[in-house]
Each structure stands twice: as structure tokens, then as C-alpha cells.
Amino acid sequence: MAESMRGLKRTCRCAELSEKNIGQEVTVMGWVQKARNTGGLIFVDLRDRSGLLQINFQEDKLGQELFDKAYKLRSEFVIAVVGTVVAREGGINKNIPTGAIEVVATQLRVLSEAQTPPFPIEEDIKTKEELRLKYRYLDLRRPDLQRNLIMRSRIATLTRQFLADEGFLEIETPMLNKSTPEGARDYLVPSRVHPGCFYALPQSPQLFKQLLMCSGYDRYFQLARCFRDEDLRADRQPEFTQIDMELSFVDEDDVMDVNERLLQKLFKEILDIDIELPIQRMTWQEAMDRFGSDKPDLRFGMELNDVSDVVKGCGFGVFTGALENGGSVRGINAKGQGGMPRKKIDALVKFAKDFGAKGLAYLCINEDGTYKSSFAKFMTEDELHALVDKMDGQPGDLLLFAADRNKVVYDVLGNLRLELARQLDLLDKNEYRFLWVTEFPQFEYSEEEQRYVAMHHPFTMPMEEDLELLETEPGKVRARAYDIVLNGTEIGGGSIRIHQDDIQERMFEALGFTKESAYEQFGFLMNAFKYGVPPHAGLAYGLDRLVMLMAKEDSIRDVIAFPKVKDASCLMTEAPSRVDDKQLEELCIGITETNDEE
Template sequence: MGESMAGLKRTHYCNQVKENLIGSEVVVMGWAQKRRNLGSLIFIDLRDRSGLLQVVFDENDVDGEGFKKAETLRSEFVIAVRGAVRQRESVNPNMETGYVEVLAKELRILSEAETPPFAIEENSAVKEDLRLKYRYLDLRRPDLQRNIMLRHRVTQSVRRFLDGEGFLEIETPMLAKSTPEGARDYLVPSRVHQGSFYALPQSPQTFKQLLMVSGFDRYFQIVRCFRDEDLRADRQPEFTQIDMELSFVQVNDVIDVNERLLQRVFKEAINIDIPLPIPRLTYQEAMDRFGSDKPDIRFGLELVNISDIAKDSGFKVFTDAIENGGSVRGINAKGCGNFPRKQIDSLVEVGKTYGAKGIAWIAVNEDGTLKSSFTKFLSEETVQAILKAMDAENGDLLLFCADKNSVVYDALGNLRLEVAKRLGLTKKDEYSFVWVTEFPLLEWDEEEQRFVAKHHPFTSPMDEDIELLDTDPGKVRAKAYDICLNGVEIGGGSIRIYQRDIQEKMFAALGFSKEAAYENFGFLMNAFKYGVPPHGGLAYGLDRMVMLMAQEDSIRDVIAFPKVKDASCPMTEAPGTVTEKQLEELGLKIDIKK
């Protein structure tokens, strides 16, 4: 049975007990991390969310039954200790409180604990499934607690900054109408309106635009969003956005306030200085130089277009790609020319996983001679022209892809990341931001044989491209922008369409009839009849941003209670079945198709 706390009040967290308190009496409470019994002395490492503190039980000092109770202490018992702070005899410089200890006068065991299924320690090697089943124990680990506390500091910093910039925090509904916005909606059946469903919002997009129509001019929300997608390491079925929308703004206004937000948050939360302005790349430049619309600019290895040389090379793989409207591009992996053949072959395989039929390569030996998969098909003059274009030096490895542009970008963009990984060119404590601007407004969906919105249907085209909506929709650029950090897109947004005629043009380009557009987005279209301010916004993936700040590899490590890959929760066993009565009330029958 646990003892009462009556008459005891905690005076300090563990890591507040420092040299300045020597000689004072303190009351500390927490979990017993480990116990060392030296006969007449028992040492306990006491743990709370702030850190560890050594507590000493001396059989001559502790009150009454205190020493006997100390002998019964085990890992994860919850205890309260009253005692005097004194200097430690053997200092532990690795502990924040390593110069002091508490000599116990009174001990109360508030709660006993069974032996946990894994040790509560940093960087646990325990399988994630087991850790997530006992997440409440996993969350006691100091590294995870630091992550959750960092997340708190980030959200508070965001709130303070945006409040200071005149933003209003306004909540939007969780039970909304299902609208076609890209991913699959989570549906919630209605009991009152049987046969009808709410959808959990994928984002507050339409609501925040309506708030601009309502005249609130600067809105933000730290908000849960839901997508019923197949999961990856950086995806969750529910995730958190820092969402904002502003009226009477253009692209530079949104970028300006967000650069200052990022600078403030990174300084306050992790003491990192971000120099402003953050560099900008157009979408096309990002693709041409880095093969990615979320480029990692911490290292070089940029793509080089050698199509001009390749088109007259007589090498069929190259010439066919160019004749079919594609290109030939390469990257120079500096200093990798001495890679063993096995490593080069494995890089070729990486390229193939991203759609390339093959990756051609030239290794320049230290003595200037060449090893290559294809130069035997080329004239000496062409080989020299390629080496010059690629800025090749002795010891370099050149990797080439010839295909349609989308495949070339994808294969080389990912090969570039793989080479950087093998060469150790990236550090997690280095933060390189870049804006990517002027995205295509639309992209062609092969499956549906129609254009779909690259961002969403309310994204404004660039003024000078509006007429292309009728003639060449694929060439229209958008007033859209993403903010990327170390090769991860952490936020994105756009200036929205506020003129009804352009919105109708956009719906037509997406293949919506006027009726279908009103059926799906009628409430927004109707609102736009009553005077709309020009507006735009941006939303950050909070989980991804904190993951990078915490230098973790998975967003699960910065979310208190995450789901696993099949969107289930090992701890609560959600999703679960419900009773027949519940289904009846909703007018539902379950018919599982095998």
C-alpha cells in the first residue's frame, strides 16, 4: 500500500538541488531509478522529469522505520524524501546535480512498482512495439521527456511570437464535411442524421479562408489534422500543424513573417541562430540543381545537364532519352572514384529503385585513367567534353541518368542523398533552410487522366500565367512556397485565389463542372460572393519540425502517444470493435469484404 503525502510538500525538482542549497532542508519526490546498498548506507538515484539526484539513507540519520523502508526500495517505486542538502564526497561531473546529495531524514513510499518490462534508460535498444505497448513507461525515459519538453517550448514560442504579430488563435471544427482534398478522409457516422457522415479535417483550409472572409485578418491555430493514408516513418494518421492565414498580403509578406518566426523559435527552443534572409530557389531551379522540390543544401553534388553533349554522342541510351523529350544529367561524387566495383553497383541499384532503367558511370582513377560502364560507345572527344562539363578530377565518380525528366530528377536526386550519406556529408546539428517558390499549379495524374492541384484547388496562379490556364495548364506556375530544412519539407502554403472568375477557371482546369465545384465547395464559393480580401497562408508540420530540432529520425519520438505503421495503438489497442447497440444507434451494419 502507498503512504500518504499529508504534511509533505515538494520544495524542488531534482535538478534544482545544487550547491547553493547546501545546508538547506528540501523535500523531493519522484521515481527510484536505482539502489545501491552498502550495509549501513543506502544510495538511491531519484528521478523526475528534470533529471537525477542522489539521495543517501544513513541508518543513524533517517527517522523511525525509514532505513528499513529504504531497504525495500526497488526500481520505479515512487517516493517522497525530506532531507538536508550536503556536498558529495565523490563528485559525479556527468550529473547536473553531481556535486551534491540529499541526506534523508524521512522517507515515504507513495507507490510500489512491479519490475518494468524494460529498463527506463536513454536511447533504449528495446523493440519499438514493446516500448509503444508500455508508452507510459517509455515516456519516463529522459531522452523522450526532453523531446516532449522541447515540443512544449516550440509551441509556446510560436504562440508568443504570433500573438506579438497581431495573430488571433481561433479554433475550427473537427467534425466537418468530406471534401476532395487529396488524401482519404476519416469518416464519422452521424447518429442524428443516419446514413450521413462527418469527416475529420485533413487541414483547416476552407475554414481559415472563411475566417479571412469574416475579417479576422491574421489567424493561427496549433491544430490536429487527420489523413487515412498508408504510413511511413514520418507520417501519422493524426498529426499537428502550426496553421496560419493572413489577409491583404503577397508572397513576400508571408515569407517575411515566417522567417522571423523560425528565427525566434529556433533561438528560443534550441539556441540555434538562423541567418536571414533564408535563401530561395524556384521550383525549376531546385529540380535542375538538386533533383528535388525539398532540396538538402547542406552539401554540393549538384546535378549537371549534359544533354547538349549527349544528343550528338551516338550512344542510343542517351539519344533516345533526348528524342523522347527527356534529358541526360549527372552528378559528380567527388573523391568516390576509388569506390570498389561492388559499391558502384549498389549505387546503380539505388538509382533503379527510383525508376531509372540504369545508371551510367565513369570512375576517374587517381592516375587519370578511366573505368566506365559506357565510354567504349563514345568518341574520345565526347568523353573529354563530358569530363569537362562535370568538372571531373582524378579520384571522382560520375553518375548519369538518361530518361524523361521526372525519372532523371528522382533517380539522381535520391542518389545524391545516398552518396552524401555514404560520405558522411550531413550533420544533424547543422540546420540549412531554403524556400522553394513558384511551384507548378497543376500536375498530370496518369491514373485519372486529368490535371490535379499540386497543392490544393484554392492556390492562386502567378498573374502572368493566368491566360495559360485555358491553353497550356501544365505550364502555369503558382504563388506557392514551401519551407524546407535539411531535405525535409517542414511547411508549405500559397497565396489563395480570391476572384470568383479565376476560381471557376481553376475548377474547370481540374475537370470539375461548375455544379460539381459548388457541390463540394459551395459554402466557400457562396462566401466569396460577399467581398473577399486577398489572402494567403502557410502551415508547418509541427511533428516534423520538432523531430529535426530534436535530431531524431522518426516523428514517433516527438509525439506523446503515436500510432504504429498500420495506424493502430499498441497501448490502448485502438481501433477496436464496438457493441451491436452502438451500431444500431448509428443505423450501421458491418459487412466485412474478405
């Protein structure tokens, strides 16, 4: 039978006690982690969010009735204990902060009993994630997840304080917005008052924060909830949190400076890690050429090497054919992996094909300097030597090559480089390598839509020297955009914004908008530009990704209290779900049933 707390007040959390408190009477409350009966004594490990504390129940201190109650305690019972802090007599437990003390109980109340949980409430359990997410309220009791969410809270608090000290104002922007066609799919919210019309949940506060700059607020920030109806990955969720900011009268250096100091503060306060400033910068083109990725992981080498000039006249048709079609031939050197079994190499070839490669050429350099290769018979000895020299190949190395259009080659080798790093255990979670990637392409061509689309968004300012190419060669226009990358993960991105209405109109035209369609979608922003708008820029972090990396987790689901799974559903609440017909009628919505064959 559950009892009340009446007359009891908790004096401290479990792990807030230490040897300094010996002799004090305390009242602690929490969950039973484990109970052990040793005959005349009962020991309970009591758990709350701060950690564990051993409680010592003795019959002569409690009386028979309460001692019998202590005998019945089981895992996850919620209890309140009054007692005295004493030094442990049975030896110190060095695995927990309170290992030198215990509380000898004088009072016990069972505040709530519990059924046996479907999995142990312990760190690093191997329970399937689906079961943990179904019982997320139990999963969240585990100390490792609690540490993650406590870290997340600290990061949010420190961020707010730092930005406030830097002159930023925290301003909320609307959640019910106008749907726009660019970017990911919107989550739509039907309007009851305006039948047939829909709001969109924000993919970001982009337009509103630009309008706040138009309104003279100078420096804005927000920990903003954002929503995108897109396919999920380990570092993606349909709803997520951004550390969002916008600044007036600034350039790239100003934005980078304040954010570098923010990251420096967070890593020092949370992890006691010193980040050396300034953070390295690299253009998008250099990142692609060296790493095959616009979010390169700098914790290991294995950089791409362009060998197009070396193989342009060789007899291997795969190489020369790619060059004749305007592509390139590039390779990576897996140092010391020349003895890799053929079965593993074949698995790498299959991996490369998943990213668009037609195949993967390889060359193993034996310890005696001879070659074992998939293409050696098509090339002369001099051509092979020249290729190996270009790749800085040494005895014992494995050289891997991709030949195709640049986009395919980058994608294949960039991902192959990361796969090899995973296999060779080169990714140290205790090492943090930051990088600014700058000068992104303004546009990328969408084969699906048969037109150029904005790589970031339509409000990004092009490099001034590239403005003349906007109408004639849009594929060559570079953007004043920048991403902040950490260990191969993009944790934030931003840009200098367009603040001149004539350039904004040219941008919409380049993206295929008519003047009318641009005004239909973004008229409120373009009208605002007619009333004096300052030069401005901004950046937004994915808070979830940042916390994931700082907590050394592999998935953002482990740093979000109640995450969704891959199909954007919640296993605990079973959302999304059907709603009553009456609700649909009020919204003028009809549901059309389809079967699987249709």
C-alpha cells in the same frame, strides 16, 4: 504497501536544487532510477522530469524502520523524501547538474511500488521500437523522450506568444467537417442523427481559415490537429499538429518575413542558434534542375548536371533514346569516390531502379586519368572527355548518370544524391540550412485519374502572367506557392489564395469540376466570395517535423507523446478496434466480412 502523501508537499523538482540550497530542508518526490547498498549507507538516484538527484539514506538519521524500508527500494518505485541538502562527500558527478550535492534523508514514504519494467528506463536504449510503443507510458519516462516533449511544449508556447505579439488571433475551427475529394483520403465519422451521412476529420483548416479572412479577422493562427488516411513514413502520422496561419492584405514577402522571424526566435530561444535572415529563396524549377528535389538538402553539394547537349550525338543509345523521347540525361559527381568497389556501384544501380530508373550509367576516373565505365565503348574519346569536362570530373571522382523522362531523372538522381550523402556521412545534424522554394507548378498530371490535379490545393493563386495559360496549357502554369524547407525536409507550405470568384471558378474547371459539382463541394466558400473577400495568404508548418529536426531525431514518433505505427494502429491501446453491434446499428452501419482470398 503504498503510502499517501498526507502532510507532505513537494518543495522542488530534483534537478532544481544546487549548491545554493546546501543546508536547506527539502521535500522531493519521483521515481527510483537506481538503488545502491554499501552496507551502512543506501544511495538512491531519484528521477523526475527535471533530472536526477542522489538521496543518501543513513540509519542514524532515519531510524531502523525507515532504513529497512529504504533497503527494499527497487527501480521505478515512486517515493517521497524529506531531507537536508548537503555537499557530496564521495566526489562530484560531473555528468549531472546536481552532481555536487545530495540529500540526506530524514523521512521516506513509498507512494507506489513497481514491477520490474520490460526494458531499462534509460537514455539511448536499443530496445525494439514495437516494445517501447506497447509500453509507451514507460518509454515516456526516459530522459531523452522527456526532453523532446518539453522542447515541443516550449516551441508551442513561444509560437503562441510570438504570433500574438504580431497581431494574430488564435481561433479554433471545427473538427467535424464536410468531406472533399481533393488531396489525401479523409477519416470519416458516421452521424447517428443523419443516418447514412458522414463527417470528415480535417486534413487541414484550409477553408475555414479562408472564411475567417472573409469575416475580417485579418490574422489568424491555430495549433491545429489534422488527420490524413495515408501511408505512413518516418515523418508522417495519421494525426498530426500544424502551426496554421492566414493573413489578409499581404503578399509572399509579408508571409515569409513574419515566418522567418518566428523561426529565428524559436532557434535562438530553444537551441541558441542564430539564423541569418533573409532565408535563401529558390524557384521550384531551379531546385529540381540542381538537386532533383523540391525539398533540397543544402548541407552538401553533389548537384545535378544536365549533360543532354554534350551527349546528344553520341553513340550510346540509352542516352540518345532518352533525348529522342523528350527526356534528358543528367549526372552527379561523387567527388573522391572513383575507387568505389563494383559491388557498391551495383548496389547504387539497384537503388536507382527502385525509383524508376531502367539502369544507371557510371564512369570512374582513375587516379592516372584513365576511365572505367559501363558505357565508354559506345562513345569516342573526345565525347568522353567532353562529358567529363561538363561534369567537372577530376582523377578519383565517380560520375553517375540517369537518362529518361525528366520526372524519372529528377527522382532517381535526387534520391541517389541523398543516399550517397548518407553513405559518405555528409549529413550534419548540427547544421541547419533553410530554403524557401517558390513558383511551384500549379498542376501535376495524375496518370491514375487521367487528369490534372492541384499540386497544393485548388485555392492557390496562379502567377498572374500565367493566368492566360489556365485553359490552354495548364501544365505550364506556375503557382504563387511557397514551401519552407529545412535540411531536405519540407517543414511548412503555403500560398497566396485565390480571392476572385471568377478565377476560382476557372480553377475548378481546369481541375475537371463542373460548376454544379464545384458548388456541391465548395459552395459555401464560393458564396462567401460574393460578399467582399480581401486578398489573403497563409502557411502551415508541420509542428512534429519541426520539433523532430530541432531535437535531432530521425522519426517524428520520438517527439509525439502517443504515436501510431506504420499501419496507423496504436500498439499500447490496440486501436483501432471492433465496436459493439449496438453502436453500429445506431449508426445504420453494417460490416461485410471478407476472407483473405476474396
